[in-house]
Amino acid sequence: MRIAVTGKSGQVAKSLQRLAATDPELEVVLVGRPELDLLDPDSIGDSLRKTKPDIIVSAAAYTAVDQAEDERDLAYAINAVGAEIVAREAERIGVPVIHLSTDYVFDGSKNGFYVEADATAPQSVYGSTKLEGEKLVASSHSSPVIIRTAWVYSPYGKNFVKTMLELARTRDELNVVCDQWGCPTSALEIARALYAVAIKIRDLGAERVTGTYHFAGAGEASWQSFAEHVFQCSGREGGPRAKVNAIDSSQFPTKAMRPQNSRLDCVKFTMTFQYEAPDWRQSVDDVVREIVV
Ligand SMILES: NC(=O)c1ccc[n+]([C@@H]2O[C@H](COP(=O)([O-])OP(=O)(O)OC[C@H]3O[C@@H](n4cnc5c(N)ncnc54)[C@H](OP(=O)(O)O)[C@@H]3O)[C@@H](O)[C@H]2O)c1
Numbered sequence: 001m002r003i004a005v006t007g008k009s010g011q012v013a014k015s016l017q018r019l020a021a022t023d024p025e026l027e028v029v030l031v032g033r034p035e036l037d038l039l040d041p042d043s044i045g046d047s048l049r050k051t052k053p054d055i056i057v058s059a060a061a062y063t064a065v066d067q068a069e070d071e072r073d074l075a076y077a078i079n080a081v082g083a084e085i086v087a088r089e090a091e092r093i094g095v096p097v098i099h100l101s102t103d104y105v106f107d108g109s110k111n112g113f114y115v116e117a118d119a120t121a122p123q124s125v126y127g128s129t130k131l132e133g134e135k136l137v138a139s140s141h142s143s144p145v146i147i148r149t150a151w152v153y154s155p156y157g158k159n160f161v162k163t164m165l166e167l168a169r170t171r172d173e174l175n176v177v178c179d180q181w182g183c184p185t186s187a188l189e190i191a192r193a194l195y196a197v198a199i200k201i202r203d204l205g206a207e208r209v210t211g212t213y214h215f216a217g218a219g220e221a222s223w224q225s226f227a228e229h230v231f232q233c234s235g236r237e238g239g240p241r242a243k244v245n246a247i248d249s250s251q252f253p254t255k256a257m258r259p260q261n262s263r264l265d266c267v268k269f270t271m272t273f274q275y276e277a278p279d280w281r282q283s284v285d286d287v288v289r290e291i292v293v
Contacts, residue, residue: 007060008032038082084136108259217280239292
């Protein structure tokens with residue numbers, strides 16, 4: 001099976017490429033800038049067609065959550081219009097599309113885990129452009145699979161785990177927000193989940209599984225407990241560690257508003273694709289070990 005993935009250096013893209021290196025049945029082709037630029041519609045169709053994929057994973061996105069508050073038009077062009085064109089091209093060449101979205105489509109006011117049918121109400125430009133992307137993908141492809149994930153980290157790119165470890169090299173104590181709750185998710189797990197979806201689509205047809213799903217690391221964490229776990233594991237492996245001081249989000253103002261609760265209920269994904277992420281702590285251990293060793 002050949003999967004074309006948008007974006008070259010992205011966490012999910014790199015993780016899918018790594019998965020393919022372990023499985024002779026899977027070929028992953030990363031299609032990104034300069035050949036495919038989500039801001040250049042012609043480049044999208046041309047580069048995807050050349051790849052002759054069996055399935056397209058639409059993973060590229062404008063992901064700088066705070067910066068997006070100052071770059072609304074650019075974030076919309078990439079996350080909404082760019083995603084729409086990828087889905088439309090997939091439809092045109094007759095292949096299924098799996099599109100990635102985010103927990104930040106929710107406002108965080110629910111007590112409990114969000115299910116797919118819960119009302120969306122993004123609080124940030126990033127969240128609202130990703131939600132627009134979901135809607136445009138749904139109206140541009142006959143049977144898309146849209147997967148919302150959350151708090152993504154990996155050995156690749158920029159992410160919370162790498163930032164914490166980097167900061168702990170020069171600081172003994174760090175202040176980390178304790179009143180926002182979510183599901184830390186390893187991009188390596190997302191890659192396995194996407195492969196499970198691709199196999200199901202191949203076996204049953206995309207029309208049988210089309211829809212929106214949540215996929216994230218099992219369990220729940222605050223940024224504080226996430227950081228503490230990173231340092232526990234790093235300390236065990238001889239890597240950097242720091243004392244974590246809990247602070248409220250009011251003590252750490254950011255440009256973009258983030259949901260206080262964006263925990264995702266992943267039961268629908270598990271039931272449909274027979275794949276479930278392990279407890280988030282286990283996946284953090286694997287990634288931290290790889291980074292610090
Ligand atoms: N990161 C998170 O915490 C998080 C949470 C929830 C959902 N998600 C969603 O999950 C998906 C994957 O996220 P990720 O963490 O793997 O992203 P990432 O590491 O931030 O990478 C973003 C990717 O998008 C590509 N990209 C950005 N602008 C582009 C453009 N104009 N044309 C073509 N490619 C462009 C980048 O390209 P280059 O390779 O050229 O730099 C990069 O490959 C995204 O849809 C994201 O919204 C992420």
